[in-house]
Amino acid sequence: MAMNAASNKAEQALGHGENTKIHDEISNPGKQESKYADPSGEKMKALAWMGKNHVELVETHKPRIVDDKDVIVKVTGTTICGSDRHLFHGAILQLQKGDILGHEYCGIIEKTGPAVKNFKVGDRVVASFQIACGDCEFCDQKLSSVCQHTNGSTVENTLYGNRTAGMLGYSHFTGGFSGGQSEYVRQPIADFNLLKIPDEVPDEKALYLSDVLCTSYHCVVDTGIKEGDVVAVWGLGAVGLLACQWAFLKGAGRVIGVDSGWRLDFAKEKVPKLELLDFKSIDMKEGVSGRLHKMTKNGYGVDVSLECASGEFAKGFIHKAMIATGLETDTSEILNEMILATKPFGRIGITGIYAGFTNNFNIGAIMETGIRFIGNGQAPVKMHWETIMNDYIIPGKLDPMMVMTHRIKLEDIAKLYPLFDQQAQIDGRGIEKPYIETRFSQPACKGSPALSVL
Numbered sequence: 001m002a003m004n005a006a007s008n009k010a011e012q013a014l015g016h017g018e019n020t021k022i023h024d025e026i027s028n029p030g031k032q033e034s035k036y037a038d039p040s041g042e043k044m045k046a047l048a049w050m051g052k053n054h055v056e057l058v059e060t061h062k063p064r065i066v067d068d069k070d071v072i073v074k075v076t077g078t079t080i081c082g083s084d085r086h087l088f089h090g091a092i093l094q095l096q097k098g099d100i101l102g103h104e105y106c107g108i109i110e111k112t113g114p115a116v117k118n119f120k121v122g123d124r125v126v127a128s129f130q131i132a133c134g135d136c137e138f139c140d141q142k143l144s145s146v147c148q149h150t151n152g153s154t155v156e157n158t159l160y161g162n163r164t165a166g167m168l169g170y171s172h173f174t175g176g177f178s179g180g181q182s183e184y185v186r187q188p189i190a191d192f193n194l195l196k197i198p199d200e201v202p203d204e205k206a207l208y209l210s211d212v213l214c215t216s217y218h219c220v221v222d223t224g225i226k227e228g229d230v231v232a233v234w235g236l237g238a239v240g241l242l243a244c245q246w247a248f249l250k251g252a253g254r255v256i257g258v259d260s261g262w263r264l265d266f267a268k269e270k271v272p273k274l275e276l277l278d279f280k281s282i283d284m285k286e287g288v289s290g291r292l293h294k295m296t297k298n299g300y301g302v303d304v305s306l307e308c309a310s311g312e313f314a315k316g317f318i319h320k321a322m323i324a325t326g327l328e329t330d331t332s333e334i335l336n337e338m339i340l341a342t343k344p345f346g347r348i349g350i351t352g353i354y355a356g357f358t359n360n361f362n363i364g365a366i367m368e369t370g371i372r373f374i375g376n377g378q379a380p381v382k383m384h385w386e387t388i389m390n391d392y393i394i395p396g397k398l399d400p401m402m403v404m405t406h407r408i409k410l411e412d413i414a415k416l417y418p419l420f421d422q423q424a425q426i427d428g429r430g431i432e433k434p435y436i437e438t439r440f441s442q443p444a445c446k447g448s449p450a451l452s453v454l
Contacts, residue, residue, distance in 0.1 A: 007093035007155050007173070017152035017163075021133050022188045023066045024152050024166055025176040027099040029186070030060035036186075037061030038072075046100045046182030047413050052090035053421075055101065057414045063178060063186035068115035071190040073107040073125065074440045077203045078180045079433060080413070081211060082237045082310070083353050085421050087171065091312050091329070092355060094155060094172035102169040102181025103129035104210035106203050108440065109190075116190050124197040127187055128381035129211045131166040131177060134192030144382035150188070151175040159356065164378060180210075181413055183438050195385050198394065202445035204435055205393055208238075208400045209385045212433065215351060216242035216308070217388055218379035220250055223349030225304055227251035232277075232292055232302045232341060234334050235309030235352060236263040238403040238433040243306055243351070244271050245398060256295065256302070258288060261423065262430040270402045289340035300343040309334055310352035322359055329356030336362045345370040351379075401447055406434040412454040419454070426452050 016025065028048065029036040042062040050056050063072060080102075086092050087101055106126040109119055119125065132139050132147035139147050150166035156173050157163050166188075169179015178186060187194060197206045216239045225231060231252045233240050236259040244267065247255045257267050260280040267274055275295070279288050293299045311330025314320040319331040338348050339362050348371060366373050392398040406426055408416055413436055420431050427450075435448065444451075 008096065015154060017154050017157060019149055019163065020152045020166075020175070021135075021149040022069070022131075024150065025172065026063075026066065026186070027096065027172065027176045027178050028060055029063040029178060031098060033061045036064060036066060038064045044183040045410060046178075047102060049087060049095055049099045049101055050097055053088060053418070055088065055414050055417050057411065058098075060100070062184045065111060065113045066186060067188060068113045069189045069191065070113040071109050071116055071119060071187050071194070072111040073105070073127070073185045073187050074110050075105050075107040075180060075183055075185060075438050076441045077107070077207045078102050078105040078182075078410070078436045078438070079207060080181070080416060080420055080436070082239065084417075086310065086312055086353055086355070088417055088421055089312065092171045092173060094153065094176075096172060099171065099176070100169055100178040100182055102179035103167055104207065104212075105168075105180030105185060106197065106207045106210070107185070110184070112190070118191045119194060119196070124203070125194040126197055126206045126209045127168065127180065127185070128193045128195070128385070129168055130378060130381060131168065131175065131188050131193055132382065134189060139192070139382070142383040143380045144192075145378035145380045167378075181410070181436070183410070183440070192382070195389070198389075201389070201393060203442060204404065204445050204448050205400050206389075207435065208403070208433070209381070209388060211379070211381070212238045212242060212403070213388050213400055214381045214384045215239050215379040217246050217384050219243050219306055219308065219349050219351040219376050220246040222376045223304055223306060223347050223374050225250045225252055228253040229303040230254045230256070230296055231304045231306065232256045232258060232338075233306045233308055234258045234338065235307070236267045237308065239351060240306075240308030241267050241270060241403055241432070243308055244274050245402070248273060249398065256292065262425070263432070266430060266432060288337045292341040296343070301341050301346065303343060303346050305338040305342045305346070305348045307334060307338060307348070307350045307352045311335075311354040311358060319360075328359045330354045330358045332358040332361040336360070339365045339371060342371050345372070347372045347374060349374045349376050351376045403433040404435055404449060405429050405432040407444060407449045407451045408434050408436050408454065409451070410436055410438045415454040426454070
């Protein structure tokens with residue numbers, strides 16, 4: 001939290017970037033209602049960050065059209081993501097009290113700006129979690145996650161040496177945009193950042209195109225999984241479990257999931273070919289890396305390691321202390337496990353969130369063994385979502401609802417956050433990926449979990 005406060009002060013001192021082509025820094029329309037709230041005065045419910053480990057469902061103003069390419073969307077489905085835990089903990093820089101969270105949503109267009117060409121009122125749409133301009137060098141290549149014109153954070157630009165795209169509901173570090181865990185969203189540059197949902201696809205199967213479907217797919221294809229590869233996946237949350245499924249669909253010979261607790265059983269139920277490794281059951285001397293060497297041909301290790309966990313959750317005391325005192329933002333423990341578990345000239349893909357710096361990183365092993373260490377980046381949703389929709393969801397080759405464990409009302413979302421963070425159970429089931437309905441949602445589709453009341 002000290003780093004969060006410092007980053008907000010640094011942004012004030014350095015000045016906000018002037019690179020954006022849209023109005024950013026509107027993290028809650030109620031903060032400047034005269035400029036950003038709907039003139040009707042209509043209110044909405046939304047989930048707001050109020051401090052470390054503290055979120056609240058608040059009543060705030062419905063947003064208005066601000067830029068000509070905006071639309072206003074009535075949210076029919078949203079969700080909570082593993083990366084939202086980092087916001088909940090205050091681990092992401094430039095959070096401010098009252099920011100509306102949520103980077104994944106689908107809904108119905110209620111109003112369009114005068115420059116919107118591809119959508120009309122009444123269209124069902126799913127939103128990309130990133131906001132991209134559609135015109136820069138990177139958007140031309142569909143690398144929407146590194147758009148140069150939608151995120152004015154000077155702190156982020158200084159830390160990373162380049163800009164990344166704005167993101168819905170993910171702090172002022174990614175542009176300060178109001179998020180989708182709400183009843184209405186102002187969606188900037190709608191023509192580039194929304195995808196129309198076909199009539200035959202229910203919201204429940206379209207929603208996860210916002211993030212986890214594209215993120216897991218990108219992790220697999222960007223790291224270059226080939227026919228017959230032996231793949232290990234650290235973290236069996238929604239992204240990790242979907243990455244396991246994508247790996248098999250792309251030809252992997254074996255996939256080994258590394259996690260603990262109920263997630264192992266859930267993953268095996270959903271992906272029966274998956275092999276499991278419970279990291280908590282392994283002797284410290286052998287470690288995860290040692291066990292994976294024993295599980296692979298000639299004991300060389302796996303061909304590909306995929307990081308779908310994140311760097312926030314330190315295991316040992318030293319890294320916990322360094323994170324707590326601001327000496328690092330992320331632990332290198334899982335990264336080092338992956339390096340030691342991967343065979344020479346194998347490949348490592350990093351998709352779990354790493355926000356800043358780490359210590360004790362085994363860079364020597366990467367150099368000496370020729371391992372390809374690949375930062376997958378925030379997944380460029382624009383590059384993948386039509387492929388996933390048309391080639392996998394519609395033909396039934398992959399059912400996104402494989403990771404959906406619960407259906408929750410938006411009114412219960414503030415109660416859901418701590419339960420999700422603690423990996424608790426609701427109605428006897430662990431929380432993998434919920435579908436959060438609003439007052440605008442359609443009746444649940446076939447196969448949707450029953451509504452849980454918190």
